[in-house]
Amino acid sequence: MTSNFQKIYLDKLIDEFNYSSYKKYKLIAIFGLLGDFDSFEYAINLRNFIQNGQNKDVDIFAIAIGNESGKRKFCKFTGFPSKNLKVVSDNSIHNSLNASRGLELGLGVWFDMLIMLSGIYSLKTLKEVIRGYTGDRKANQIFSDFDDINLFNSIKFSGSLFKDTCGDGYLRPFELATFRLKNMIEIIKNWDDYILSSNFLPQRGATFVLNSKNQIVYEYFSNEILGYSPRMNKPLEFLIEISK
Numbered sequence: 001m002t003s004n005f006q007k008i009y010l011d012k013l014i015d016e017f018n019y020s021s022y023k024k025y026k027l028i029a030i031f032g033l034l035g036d037f038d039s040f041e042y043a044i045n046l047r048n049f050i051q052n053g054q055n056k057d058v059d060i061f062a063i064a065i066g067n068e069s070g071k072r073k074f075c076k077f078t079g080f081p082s083k084n085l086k087v088v089s090d091n092s093i094h095n096s097l098n099a100s101r102g103l104e105l106g107l108g109v110w111f112d113m114l115i116m117l118s119g120i121y122s123l124k125t126l127k128e129v130i131r132g133y134t135g136d137r138k139a140n141q142i143f144s145d146f147d148d149i150n151l152f153n154s155i156k157f158s159g160s161l162f163k164d165t166c167g168d169g170y171l172r173p174f175e176l177a178t179f180r181l182k183n184m185i186e187i188i189k190n191w192d193d194y195i196l197s198s199n200f201l202p203q204r205g206a207t208f209v210l211n212s213k214n215q216i217v218y219e220y221f222s223n224e225i226l227g228y229s230p231r232m233n234k235p236l237e238f239l240i241e242i243s244k
Contacts, residue, residue: 009096011214013063017086021059025217025242026210030099032203034066034074034087035194038228039205040183045235047079057243058209060084063093065200070193077186089196091203100223102202112202116225128226131233132177139171139233142179151181171233209242218242 010028013019019026029046031039046060062080064071066087075082091101103112103121119126131139143149143159145168150156166172187194195201205228209218218238222228229235 006097007216010208010210010216013093014210014214017061017063019059019061021212023057023059024212025058027058027060027239028208028210029060029062030094030097030206030208031062031064032091032094032205033195033200034064034070035187035191036201036203036205037180037183037187037226038222039064039074040078040187041180041226042205042228042235043074043078043080044183047081049236049239050081051079054240054243058239062086063088065089065091065094065203066194066196070190070196073190073193091200094203094205097206099206099221100204102204102225104202109198109201113225116202122224122227124224124227124232128232129177131171132180133174135166135173135175136171136233139176141168141171142175149178149182151178152185207238209239 013028014026019028027046029042031042033039043062046062049055050060060081061084063086064074066074067089068087071082071085071087074080075085091099094101103116105112105115116122117125141162143162145158145160145163147159148156149159162168162172162175204222204224206222207218207220207228208216211217220230220238226232229238231237
């Protein structure tokens with residue numbers, strides 16, 4: 001639960017970043033690094049929510065660790081509205097809101113990340129990786145038949161391949177893995193822009209939804225890589241329910 005201090009600090013952020021809204025709700029997503037897998041995936045899901053016209057009653061804002069160059073590339077790739085994303089130079093905001101710093105064993109950030117990616121101290125991660133390859137009948141498909149998919153500029157195919165091999169109307173095998181691979185390629189290609197400092201790689205994020213009186217009606221703190229929502233097969237279900 002959010003403490004009184006965290007609530008006061010959240011109010012301060014709303015004033016500082018001018019996150020005012022005339023809508024019934026506002027969502028504030030606290031990303032880790034711009035180049036975090038979760039940041040990319042969460043931002044794209046939020047973009048789809050906006051493009052589908054589901055944000056009639058909610059404004060969507062985000063804060064990420066990064067710089068302006070990374071922000072421009074991030075917003076161009078993900079489609080997240082640039083005016084609603086603020087970048088900061090460190091994880092002070094995350095610490096003030098008591099977001100998880102991830103695993104810190106004292107053996108180096110890359111060792112911490114390897115351990116988390118293996119599912120230790122990050123239980124959802126391994127499940128999510130496996131789901132990316134096996135598919136999920138309870139999740140929505142990602143690619144349409146008309147999407148052009150380009151991996152490493154050498155593997156090119158249409159989204160219709162998933163339909164031709166596995167049908168449609170659900171998350172097909174290898175579909176989520178392909179989506180995440182596309183994100184990973186973009187991050188690696190622009191590493192210096194997206195990864196302000198590798199020291200922040202384990203940093204996890206948080207989500208807050210506030211009503212028109214800035215009272216928190218929903219909160220979620222991520223503890224794992226690929227765990228930015230309590231239900232990853234329907235990651236924005238909480239927002240859809242609130243917006244009804």
